Amino acid sequence: GQNIDQPTEMTATEGAIVQINCTYQTSGFNGLFWYQQHAGEAPTFLSYNVLDGLEEKGRFSSFLSRSKGYSYLLLKELQMKDSASYLCAVRDRDYQLIWGAGTKLIIKP
Amino acid sequence: IAGITQAPTSQILAAGRRMTLRCTQDMRHNAMYWYRQDLGLGLRLIHYSNTAGTTGKGEVPDGYSVSRANTDDFPLTLASAVPSQTSVYFCASSEADSTDTQYFGPGTRLTVL
Numbered sequence: 001g002q003n004i005d006q007p008t009e010m011t012a013t014e015g016a017i018v019q020i021n022c023t024y025q026t027s028g029f030n031g032l033f034w035y036q037q038h039a040g041e042a043p044t045f046l047s048y049n050v051l052d053g054l055e056e057k058g059r060f061s062s063f064l065s066r067s068k069g070y071s072y073l074l075l076k077e078l079q080m081k082d083s084a085s086y087l088c089a090v091r092d093r094d095y096q097l098i099w100g101a102g103t104k105l106i107i108k109p
Numbered sequence: 110i111a112g113i114t115q116a117p118t119s120q121i122l123a124a125g126r127r128m129t130l131r132c133t134q135d136m137r138h139n140a141m142y143w144y145r146q147d148l149g150l151g152l153r154l155i156h157y158s159n160t161a162g163t164t165g166k167g168e169v170p171d172g173y174s175v176s177r178a179n180t181d182d183f184p185l186t187l188a189s190a191v192p193s194q195t196s197v198y199f200c201a202s203s204e205a206d207s208t209d210t211q212y213f214g215p216g217t218r219l220t221v222l
Contacts, residue, residue, distance in 0.1 A: 033210070041216075042214060042216055043152070043199070044213070045212065048210060089151075089152075091209070095209070096167070097152075097154070099153070100151050101150055101151045
């Protein structure tokens with residue numbers, strides 16, 4: 001079966017750095033996405049990785065290792081508004097998105 | 110409008126009733142999707158459409174139907190609602206380009222009693 005694993009919940013301090021991990025086992029791989037979802041709102045696109053390595057976009061970076069079936073989302077200089085759920089999704093060989101259950105990130109002052 | 114709109118925002122429905130959730134996008138995206146999101150589970154694909162006039166089944170299609178008569182609209186119908194269909198429903202669209210990033214509507218919170 002296809003599976004995406006993420007921690008259920010993480011807590012971090014305002015101004016700090018946090019890394020959210022995602023491991024996947026899917027039938028084929030055609031890219032990995034990270035989305036942010038604030039409570040009661042729709043998911044919004046953060047990043048896309050299809051090749052190994054680090055993609056940096058402002059305070060957010062995303063890393064991919066296809067050989068290890070592993071990705072992480074790195075958030076720097078955490079702000080209170082970063083409190084949200086972070087969803088990892090992998091596009092399989094049929095180009096369908098397989099979604100993880102999400103990681104709820106709690107930021108404390 | 111800009112992006113994707115969904116209606117209604119929320120609905121309470123008696124079991125056995127028929128319900129259509131509406132989704133409209135103005136980005137001229139070819140592909141559209143319907144997901145449900147339940148606590149503790151990832152988004153699950155119900156149905157999708159790669160282009161107007163075509164539809165396909167996702168992971169959890171039973172009890173739902175869709176149509177795609179034009180590029181902009183992608184309604185989801187529950188023919189006879191059951192309590193297990195209580196969920197938050199998200200419509201999404203994508204350009205079907207190389208990254209195929211999906212953009213989501215605000216969601217419909219549906220409660221079936």
